[in-house]
């Protein structure tokens with residue numbers, strides 16, 4: 070689909086006061102419906118995934134079952150079909166020189182993120198070099214035109230060295246690279262990142278909100294490029310702006326600098342407005358009883374709030390004595406407590422941390438938000454870490470209840486918690502639906518657990 074087609078579909082691009090354009094719903098969407106699908110234009114697997122996934126369709130295969138490219142021996146495919154498609158879409162330009170390029174000191178000196186950028190930029194240049202100029206309306210040419218229309222990021226970082234020999238000017242390459250930082254995506258399966266990619270139409274369309282009404286998922290199909298789907302997280306009405314999260318909404322302190330340095334905007338979503346009004350956010354108490362008291366108070370408040378003041382932007386409804394729960398360390402302390410207690414079989418401690426975590430999620434995230442995680446902009450620390458799931462948290466809690474119930478005669482309260490956790494996990498995970506690898510996703514695990522429980 071091209072930018073022009075978009076205007077005649079369920080969504081349209083309309084002027085935005087500072088971010089050039091915004092995506093507006095022309096039809097209503099129910100929670101879970103797909104708003105836009107966009108095929109990858111170029112992507113690159115993380116080094117840790119090489120040989121485990123097909124370099125074309127990202128199908129995850131058992132050890133040794135993929136077919137190695139006989140040219141470079143560094144790319145792997147499901148079969149001849151994936152290999153031929155990848156060859157035509159750019160690999161033939163980079164195959165011969167791939168190994169000398171990646172082993173050169175100029176590539177090796179790059180940090181992990183810039184290495185990924187370098188591979189993507191090489192793939193992009195190879196793809197562009199192969200575009201048929203006589204086929205102006207082909208999907209590839211339209212996708213490249215859309216890529217060229219993307220807003221450049223605020224930081225003018227120098228383009229990394231690239232692989233194929235080409236006849237493009239340094240200025241042209243720099244111009245392509247200037248769009249990377251604020252437009253490219255990480256590609257995940259079950260919300261764990263395995264690649265980086267360029268999805269021009271989605272990048273051209275969706276702005277950020279920390280209380281987004283849409284989320285991103287990836288569909289992997291054998292012999293096809295990776296497909297990104299933008300999915301409604303809740304009901305969207307005609308005229309609503311559709312936004313996705315660029316970073317984890319729980320990064321309440323880091324987020325403003327990331328928007329500023331990586332994306333070049335100031336976020337005025339309801340949640341950011343509350344954070345600004347609250348002002349100085351104190352660290353949570355180190356002392357265990359004081360920490361527990363804050364957790365108790367948080368649970369009481371969340372039990373009475375509907376909806377979250379961070380969702381409505383009404384700072385007058387946010388209790389000042391709970392300011393420390395907005396400190397980023399509060400969520401990580403609780404997550405660590407829950408994980409450690411579940412792992413050690415301390416059922417009561419796990420359940421208690423889970424109740425506080427769930428209250429915090431309800432405060433910080435919009436309804437049905439499936440994923441949480443940490444993100445550090447390149448400029449802030451050079452690292453990205455994995456995503457976890459809110460839905461997955463409920464699944465983990467259900468597993469913890471299940472393990473407890475099979476170890477001893479289950480109490481009624483354990484069974485109630487188990488049923489509630491299965492229902493909560495299903496509610497959140499079903500909205501975003503199956504994503505990434507078709508096998509062994511959280512929804513599959515959830516069905517297995519439900520079956521075991523019903524049989525018992």
Ligand SMILES: C[S@@+](CC[C@H](N)C(=O)[O-])C[C@H]1O[C@@H](n2cnc3c(N)ncnc32)[C@H](O)[C@@H]1O
Nearest residue numbers: 088089090220251252272273275276277332334
């Ligand atoms: C991926 S693009 C989104 C589409 C963009 N609006 C356009 O017209 O191409 C990211 C850029 O959009 C703008 N943007 C995204 N979310 C925004 C927001 N909430 N407020 C202001 N600008 C935003 C910033 O310029 C950012 O670098």
